[in-house]
Each structure stands twice: as C-alpha cells, then as structure tokens.
Amino acid sequence: MTDVPRTVPLDQLPKLRELFEALNSGRHLNRHHDHALWVELEQQLKHYQTLFAALGYDLRIDGRGYAWFHTADATSTVSKNSRRLALFFLLLFEYQADQGQHLGKFHSWSLDRSLLQVLWEKNQALLEAEDVADVDGLADILNTGARYGFCLSEEPHWRLLPAVYRYLDHFEELAAELRVQKTEDVALAHWEDDV
Amino acid sequence: MNEYGFQRLVLLNSAGYERAELPLDDAVSLVAPNNTGKTSLINALQFLLIIDKRRMDFGPHSADASRRFYFPNNSAYILLEVVLPEVGSVVMGCVGKGMSHDYGYFVYRGQLNIEDFRGPDGSTVQEPRLAQHFERLGKVVYRYEPNEFTAALYGSGNRRRNEALDFTVFKLDYARHASAYQRVLTRTLRLDKLKSDEVKEYLLEIFKRELPDANIDFKAEWDKAFAEVNAERAQYRAALALKPTIERLADEQAERLELRGRIIHFRPLVDTALAAWQQHYDETRVQLGHALAEAQKQSHKLDSNQNAWVVEQTELGQRQKALEALNEEHATLARRFALTPDLAMLERQRDDAKAAYENQVARVHQANQVAPQALRRRIAATKRELESLHHQLAHLGSNLYLALAARLDEARLARLNRILSRDAMALPPDRFELTSELTDVIRHSAGEELQFAGLRLDTEGLPAQFSQRTEAELQDELAAQQSQLEQLQTQLSTAEALEKAVQLQRELEKRLREAEQALDDYRRFLELQTQESLRYDELERIAQRHAELSDKLRRIAELRTQYRKQEREHEAAIDTLDAQHRQIDRLRRERADQTPEFDALSELPHTPWLGRQNFSLDELAEQLEAYQQNCRRLIRLNELTAAKLQEIHHGGLTKYANESDSEREMERIIDFANHLAQEAEALARKERSAIVNVTVSLRELRDGLQVFKAQMRRFNRLISGRQLSDLKVFKIEPQEDAPLVEAIELLINTAEKADTGETFELFNQTSITDDAAITRAKDLLIRAGEARGCLRVENLFRLEFVVGKENQREEAFADIDSAASNGTVLMAKLVTGLALLHLMQDRRHRIRAVCYLDEASALDPRNQRNLIETAREFGFALIFASPTPQVTARYCVPISSRGGVNRISRLSWQILEPFESQNAPLEPA
Ligand SMILES: Nc1ncnc2c1ncn2[C@@H]1O[C@H](COP(=O)(O)OP(=O)(O)O)[C@@H](O)[C@H]1O
Numbered sequence A: 001m002t003d004v005p006r007t008v009p010l011d012q013l014p015k016l017r018e019l020f021e022a023l024n025s026g027r028h029l030n031r032h033h034d035h036a037l038w039v040e041l042e043q044q045l046k047h048y049q050t051l052f053a054a055l056g057y058d059l060r061i062d063g064r065g066y067a068w069f070h071t072a073d074a075t076s077t078v079s080k081n082s083r084r085l086a087l088f089f090l091l092l093f094e095y096q097a098d099q100g101q102h103l104g105k106f107h108s109w110s111l112d113r114s115l116l117q118v119l120w121e122k123n124q125a126l127l128e129a130e131d132v133a134d135v136d137g138l139a140d141i142l143n144t145g146a147r148y149g150f151c152l153s154e155e156p157h158w159r160l161l162p163a164v165y166r167y168l169d170h171f172e173e174l175a176a177e178l179r180v181q182k183t184e185d186v187a188l189a190h191w192e193d194d195v
Numbered sequence B: 001m002n003e004y005g006f007q008r009l010v011l012l013n014s015a016g017y018e019r020a021e022l023p024l025d026d027a028v029s030l031v032a033p034n035n036t037g038k039t040s041l042i043n044a045l046q047f048l049l050i051i052d053k054r055r056m057d058f059g060p061h062s063a064d065a066s067r068r069f070y071f072p073n074n075s076a077y078i079l080l081e082v083v084l085p086e087v088g089s090v091v092m093g094c095v096g097k098g099m100s101h102d103y104g105y106f107v108y109r110g111q112l113n114i115e116d117f118r119g120p121d122g123s124t125v126q127e128p129r130l131a132q133h134f135e136r137l138g139k140v141v142y143r144y145e146p147n148e149f150t151a152a153l154y155g156s157g158n159r160r161r162n163e164a165l166d167f168t169v170f171k172l173d174y175a176r177h178a179s180a181y182q183r184v185l186t187r188t189l190r191l192d193k194l195k196s197d198e199v200k201e202y203l204l205e206i207f208k209r210e211l212p213d214a215n216i217d218f219k220a221e222w223d224k225a226f227a228e229v230n231a232e233r234a235q236y237r238a239a240l241a242l243k244p245t246i247e248r249l250a251d252e253q254a255e256r257l258e259l260r261g262r263i264i265h266f267r268p269l270v271d272t273a274l275a276a277w278q279q280h281y282d283e284t285r286v287q288l289g290h291a292l293a294e295a296q297k298q299s300h301k302l303d304s305n306q307n308a309w310v311v312e313q314t315e316l317g318q319r320q321k322a323l324e325a326l327n328e329e330h331a332t333l334a335r336r337f338a339l340t341p342d343l344a345m346l347e348r349q350r351d352d353a354k355a356a357y358e359n360q361v362a363r364v365h366q367a368n369q370v371a372p373q374a375l376r377r378r379i380a381a382t383k384r385e386l387e388s389l390h391h392q393l394a395h396l397g398s399n400l401y402l403a404l405a406a407r408l409d410e411a412r413l414a415r416l417n418r419i420l421s422r423d424a425m426a427l428p429p430d431r432f433e434l435t436s437e438l439t440d441v442i443r444h445s446a447g448e449e450l451q452f453a454g455l456r457l458d459t460e461g462l463p464a465q466f467s468q469r470t471e472a473e474l475q476d477e478l479a480a481q482q483s484q485l486e487q488l489q490t491q492l493s494t495a496e497a498l499e500k501a502v503q504l505q506r507e508l509e510k511r512l513r514e515a516e517q518a519l520d521d522y523r524r525f526l527e528l529q530t531q532e533s534l535r536y537d538e539l540e541r542i543a544q545r546h547a548e549l550s551d552k553l554r555r556i557a558e559l560r561t562q563y564r565k566q567e568r569e570h571e572a573a574i575d576t577l578d579a580q581h582r583q584i585d586r587l588r589r590e591r592a593d594q595t596p597e598f599d600a601l602s603e604l605p606h607t608p609w610l611g612r613q614n615f616s617l618d619e620l621a622e623q624l625e626a627y628q629q630n631c632r633r634l635i636r637l638n639e640l641t642a643a644k645l646q647e648i649h650h651g652g653l654t655k656y657a658n659e660s661d662s663e664r665e666m667e668r669i670i671d672f673a674n675h676l677a678q679e680a681e682a683l684a685r686k687e688r689s690a691i692v693n694v695t696v697s698l699r700e701l702r703d704g705l706q707v708f709k710a711q712m713r714r715f716n717r718l719i720s721g722r723q724l725s726d727l728k729v730f731k732i733e734p735q736e737d738a739p740l741v742e743a744i745e746l747l748i749n750t751a752e753k754a755d756t757g758e759t760f761e762l763f764n765q766t767s768i769t770d771d772a773a774i775t776r777a778k779d780l781l782i783r784a785g786e787a788r789g790c791l792r793v794e795n796l797f798r799l800e801f802v803v804g805k806e807n808q809r810e811e812a813f814a815d816i817d818s819a820a821s822n823g824t825v826l827m828a829k830l831v832t833g834l835a836l837l838h839l840m841q842d843r844r845h846r847i848r849a850v851c852y853l854d855e856a857s858a859l860d861p862r863n864q865r866n867l868i869e870t871a872r873e874f875g876f877a878l879i880f881a882s883p884t885p886q887v888t889a890r891y892c893v894p895i896s897s898r899g900g901v902n903r904i905s906r907l908s909w910q911i912l913e914p915f916e917s918q919n920a921p922l923e924p925a
C-alpha cells in the first residue's frame, strides 16, 4: 500500500460539495439513509479525510454506519438543540430500557405520538425546564433530529438512524458510571451504618 | 521446524553492503544501531518476492532511488536460497545491469555459495558474464523476465517453458489470491505497518473463495420477480376500477350480438319487400283515385239540384209574405170602414170640406195685413215719448238747463248743451249741484271750446241736446202722442185677427185632404174585398209546394253526407298510402345498412334471430323504420363499444390488447371482470412465488454471511492459539449490519411463510408489496444496492477487533491501532498477518518464509517468544530488528559497518540455543 498522496483528486469526488454541505450543516450521514453519499465517502475515505483535515474539519466515522463533523464547542442554537436532543434520547433510552427493550435495536423502533405522550407525561417537569411545552415540543425535537441525521420522519412515526449511537454510547457510559456510583454509595451507606 | 523454506539471504555490492549473509531458517535478531541498514537488508527481499515494482514499498525512498541503492552496478546481487520439496535447494537471484540501475532475474539449482560469485580475478562476477561463469562451474543459470519469474514463484499457469526450473515457493490454494498474498507478504516484511482496513480487505479476499459468488443486484432481482405480478396486479386493479364500464360494455356487446343476428336475418328480406311495395303502391293508389273521383261526381250533382230548389223556395216565401200583407191590409180597412154604409157618404163629406176651405181662403186674401210685430214696437216708442214729456212737464221751472242758463252766457250754455244729454239737462235740482268752479272753468273756455280739468272738447258742429219748451208746447206734444198711441193699438188688434183666420184656413185644408184619403182607402178596401178568395187559394198552393221542396232538400243533405264521408275515407286512405310510400321511399334512400360492414356481418359473432320471420306490406314502413333503427343502433353500438374499449385501455387494462380482434378482446375483458375474485387469489399466489423467487438471491447473501462468519470463527481460533501480550481475548468479529440483515431476514421469512402456503393475514388483506415493513426492507436493499452497484456479502457486516484483557470487559474497536498498547497492537498485527498468509497457502505445500519486525525491543521476551512460536506455526521465521540483541531469537546477527560500507559475515552469526534443549546459551564466537 502506498501512502496517502498529498494532492486530492477532486474529479474523483463528485459528491464533495453535497457531502460537505450536509456535514457542515451539522448533519450526520447514515449508511442506510444517505446511501450514495456514504458509498462515495467510504470509497474515497482517504481523500476525504485528507481534504477535510486540511480544511480544518474533524471528520469522524463510526463503523456502525454514521459520519459527522466533530466540533468541540457549538453555537448557542446548536447547543440548545443538542441539549434537547440529548435529553430526549436520554429519556427515550431510559423508558425503553424500563420496557425491556434492547437498546442496540433502536433502529427497528418506531416512535409514534402515543410514545411521545407517555414520555411527556413521565418527564413533564424535566422537559418544561428545557422549554419543551408539550408533546408537539417533543415532535419538534425529533424533527430537529431528522435535520441532523439522527432520525427519519415517516409520518405518522419516526425511525432512528445509526447516528443515534452517539447518544446511546453516552447513555450507556452514564448508566455504567451510575451503577458504579450506586454500589459505592451503597458501600458508603453500610460503612456509615457501621460507624 | 519445516525442512523446506528460506535458507539464506545474501547481498553483494547492494544497499550499502559489500557483502551480507543472513540466515532465514529460524528466528533472527538483526542487531545494529539505527540508520545502519537493517530495514534495507530485509527490504531487498521485495525484489525477489514481490517483483512487481508497483507493489514494492520502500517507505520514504522512491522506486528510482531504491533501484540505484540496490543495484548501483552490474555486480550487485540479491540472492535467496530456498529448499523446495520437488527440486531441493534453489537459488533465486536478482542482478544489476549496470549504469541503467536496471536488474534481471535468474535462478539456478543448488545451494547458495558466495564463492560461486567470485570471478577468476577475485572480484564479483559481472552480470554479462554470469551464465558463462556458472557454466564453468557446471551450473545452469535460467534467466527470467519479471512476469515469468512471478509466475514461476507463485506457481501460476503461464510458465515460460518446460525446461525451466520449477521453483514454486508460494503455492496458493487459489491462483487468484496471488495479488492479495503478495500484498500481505509485502506487509510481512513490515507487519507493524499493517492497517485495520487492510486486514479486513485481505480477510475478505481470502474468504471470498468460500463464499458463494453472491453479488446481487437486488433491484433487478426484485423487478424481475415482481415484474409479472406487478403487471398483473395493475391489470387487476384497472379492471376493478373499470368494473362499471366493463359491465356497460358487456350489456352493449350483448345487445350488439342480438342486433347483428336480427339484421343478418332481415337484411335480405328488406330488398324483396321494397320491390313488392312499389307495385302494391301503384295499384292501390289508382284504385283509391277512382273511388274518390266517383264520390266527388255524385256529390257535385246533388249540389246543382239543391241550388235550384233553394231559389224556388225563397221565391215562394216572398210571394206568401206579400199575400199575407194584403190580407192584413184588407182586415185593417174592413175594421175602419165597418160603419161606413157606402162610397157616396164619403164623397159628400169630401165636398163639404172642400167648400169650407175655399171660403176661408177668400177671407184671408182680403186682409192686406200689417205685421203685428212692427206695430207693437211703434206703440212702445210712443209710450216712452209720453213718459219723457210728463217728466219735463213736472220740473219745468227748476231743471239743470235753467240753473245753468242763470249763471252762464248764452254761448257758453249752448256749448254745454251740446255735450250734456237732453234728459240730463231736464234733471230736477235735487239731482244736481252746481259750484262756482264750473262757471270758472267754462268762463275760461273761449270760442267753441270747452275746457275742464284734464279735458278739452271742441263742441263745434255738435247738436244742441235740450231746448227749454213751454208748458203749452209740452201739453200739445202730449196730446199728439196720445192719439198716435190709440191709432196704433187699433191697427194691432186687426192684424192679430187675420192671423187666426189663416190658421183656420190651414185647418180646413187638412180636413179636405183627410176626406179625400178616406175616399181612396175605401175604394182600395172594396178592391181587396173582391180579390180575397183568390188570395187564399194561392197561399194554399204555395204552402204545398214549400213542403215538397223542404222534403227534397232534406233528402239531398243526407245523401251528401254519405258522399262526403266516402270522399274523406278515400282521401285518408290515399294520404296514408302516400305517407307510407314517402316514408318507405325515404327509408329506401337512407338505408343505414349499405356500408361494407353490414355485408360482412354474418362473419362477425352474433346471436341467431329466432323471432318473427317476415315483413308484411301493410306494416312495411313501421317495420322498415324499426329495422333502420336497429341498423343505426348497431352502428352506434360499434362506436360505443369501441369508445369503452379505449376507455378501458386508458384505464390501464391492456392485457388482452393483443387478441386477434377487438371483439375477442372485449369477450376476454368481460370474462376477466367477471372473475376478479379468482384473479385476486391467483395474484396472491403469484406474489407468493415472486417473493420466494426474489429471496433465492437474498438467501445466497445470507448464507454467504453465515459462511463468512464460520470462516471468521476458524480464523479467530487460529489467531487465539497463543496469548498475545496481556490480552486474554483477541479476535476479529464480523458485526452484522443489523438493518440490512434484518431486511433480508424479513423478506426471507415472508417468503418462507409464503412458500409453505400458509395463508397469513398479509396476503388476505393486501398485496405483499403493500406491506409497509416489507416495502421498507425492499427499499433499503434496493437503495443500498444501487449506491454500491450491487449487494455483496461484505456489505452485510463490518469487522471489529475485539480485545479483552484479564479481568476486564471485552471491547470492540474499529481500528486495531487504538485497541491496545503499542506492543500489543504490534503483536496483534503480526499474528493476524501471519494467519492471513497461512490461510492463503496450499496446506500440502508449506514453504517456510520470513517475516520482519522492526523495533523489536518494544516487546518483552515472553511476547517475543510467543511471537516466534506463532510465526513458526504459521510457517514463518521471524526477524527482529533492533539496536540491541534479542535473546529470544536463534540467530543473533550484528551488522559491521566500516567506512560507510556494511558487512555481515556468516562468521559473525551467533546461534542461541534454548535452555530446554541445551544447558547453556551459546557464547558469542
Ligand atoms: N530504498 C532505499 N533507497 C535509498 N536509500 C536507502 C533505501 N533504504 C535505506 N536507504 C538508506 O540506507 C541507510 C540505512 O537505512 P535503514 O536500512 O532504514 O537503517 P535501519 O533500518 O538500520 O535504521 C540510510 O541512510 C537510508 O537512507
């Protein structure tokens, strides 16, 4: 294998503009949604990585089938959106886990309004604190998510795309930490009891 | 240790080595400070093993620089001795060709002896003299072109010639793996540089041979499988939507068939009937004409008789009236003269009247009369004069005239008297008043003038109004007037008496006339009296004749009504006949059945006519009319059915459009529409088999995935035979791409259910392709396939490096480099690479090769040993390169560098024997 050449053959990247615009708008590309873009990205990965790196973008690709431009800090609206999305997925995963759903199978879930209703009722206070006023607010979050490539709106429901792993990974990390925390807490409590 | 395999590598005048000799039959620790030439030594093997310049990899050094570096002149050699099962020891070589820095390949049988390359003058043999030189040594040197050399080395088909040496080193299970093998082999020289995606690529390449040649164009498969079903469903749906139209079409077509049968039957009859009609019409028309004329003649005759009789009857009536008037007159006169005895008396009366009249006429004639009116006017005037005279007399001494005369002179009085009336001058004093003003005024008036305030009168010529008379004068005047009045009154009474006499005269004249009239009337009475009986006779005759005539006229009226009726009947019959004829004529001219299509009618499908069999002349017109209507209706039906058929085509129901003719097509369509329920079932069946068909290829993919997974399990067993560093678990696992695999599974499961004929809800409700989940699965597969050109097994999974340390959870990594510490990663790569090469080689033909690990000191001895052992198992001798000796190797080979020239002498090799087999390691010599 030869090393990556310095020059990027732009003529071999016909979808460069489209890819860049999508990624730069904060969207996540998903293998099973953005088929054509994905295949080109996959096939010309080296060139894309070189090019985007040279332009100062941090292209990340997750083997589970999604790609995005990683940004350390975000503008306020994006961050507000991400905060809401993060909250939404957190609540969703929590609920689904409680229902005994396998979280890794999120791509086969179909989210409808009745589910949003349940989420809303369960977490009203939390959501209101994030300015989510009603079930429509939850639907808005999902629609935002659709813009960022986290889900697809297929009236009358939404389906999640692989990019959601970004949230799921966080959630699972958090859950693991929480478990550790809990056992420690329990141990501490015992110890205090003993004292 | 394998007896077959690489033995030694020798470099002469190449890569900065004057001479280098490296053992390859067991693990080697190549020792030298950095930047001496360790890597370059190993890289030299690429010329012999990779051959293809494009595949060689010299790190930062370009191909050209490398060529110059390795082949500075025509006595530069890279030599490798290999022991092969069939031919024993073989030396493969690469020799520089001089200034061009080009190089050539050669092979000879036998062991590698450096002395063999020393020429008679003690220097290294130059390339052009190589063959000759070896000939002298009794050895045959075979020269090869690079591609021939490659073919021989990898045992692939295109050997150069039969006599050439068979020195296949790398015998692969599959010749097509050569490229992958070479690529991995390139890496074995630098296994630390192996990358994750390369590992994946090679694994796939290697296992491909086990996979079914499954790369499916899912869209094509789907379209192929469903093309027919979709087409048929489209037809079914079209028919369903068009059902009302088709039902109407069916009705119209039935009517058309019936009409055709009817028209086929009647059409020939029409011609005969029309021919018969003309004769029938002509004859009947003449008969009726005659009858009508006869009736009219009779009727006419009656008319003239009747006229004569009516005239006679009218005259009789007039005569009768005249006679009756005479009788009446007679009766009247008889009543009048009932008391008159005879004519003589009446004559006397007339004579008396005549005498009285004539006397009176004479009397009146005498009086020359003055008209009494004029007399009456003169009497009145005289009476007024008398009255005035009485007035003057009464105020004789005191009237206005006298009052004025007292104050004015005569001239002035005279002037005033011309303007004041006589009666005014005679007014008494109580009726006038005089002031001095008047006298002043009048006094100022001179001459004949009179002047008042605002009025000046010229009085000349005016008569004097008043003259003052005396009483006597007045008394005389009164008497005269009185006598005049009496005279006038006498004359008036005479005049009035004359008038009465004239009146009487007129009276007497009238009486005379009456007497004469009575005389005439009486004579008339006498005349009528005498004729009375004659008159009665005549009246009787008239009455008789009148009755006769009335009778005759009545009978004529009766007859005439009869004739009229007959006439009307004949006329009506003629009208009817003519109307029929006109109608028939029109129908004959407008025959709707004269187009060619009616000629060929009997060849078209029709329902035979079993109704009435013939035409009758009487009802011909109506029947023809009906026939014509049928013809027109048939034409209309042709249009209607054609339009419906077109509508049906537009609606998408075209499956019968290829029928031989439209009629047949309609029949099929109607039949199809009548059996839609069965069609739906058939469609469901076809859909089931379509989905079964489409999943055949998906099954191949899925099975391929299973096979691949099995292969990976085998591969993992291979690489986890030894512990790698601190790793408890190291494996490369295929992770299914869940959405794709699930989509495939869903379709396969659906097909399996369909295949067993199990009727499940899905098919009962709608078509398979309407199911949302199935559609989504299908679309996903189609789009995934389209984006990549086709779907392959490798699209169904990705590989993950799963790493598990003691007491820790296993973790999966997409990239091997981030999976663990450097040393561990290095080992993992080596193991993986070696396993890859091992898998590619023909198991029955194992030739030990070498692999190379730079910076070997990164590994601790335990790991080094493990690695050496693993490499051995896979058929490789490991070469460590490091600045310090690695005691885990069997050979420890230092590079001596003097004056920029490197040298490795066989004599400097140190052989280290393990404790287990030898009591102490061999001391360096
Ligand atoms: N392919 C090559 N072409 C030209 N020069 C080379 C090539 N390979 C190595 N060299 C030179 O040979 C010398 C030794 O390098 P190298 O073999 O990489 O040292 P080591 O591996 O012992 O650290 C260096 O000066 C290097 O520039």
Ligand SMILES: [Mg+2]
Binding pocket: B035, B038, B039, B040, B854, B881
């Ligand atoms: Mg080196």
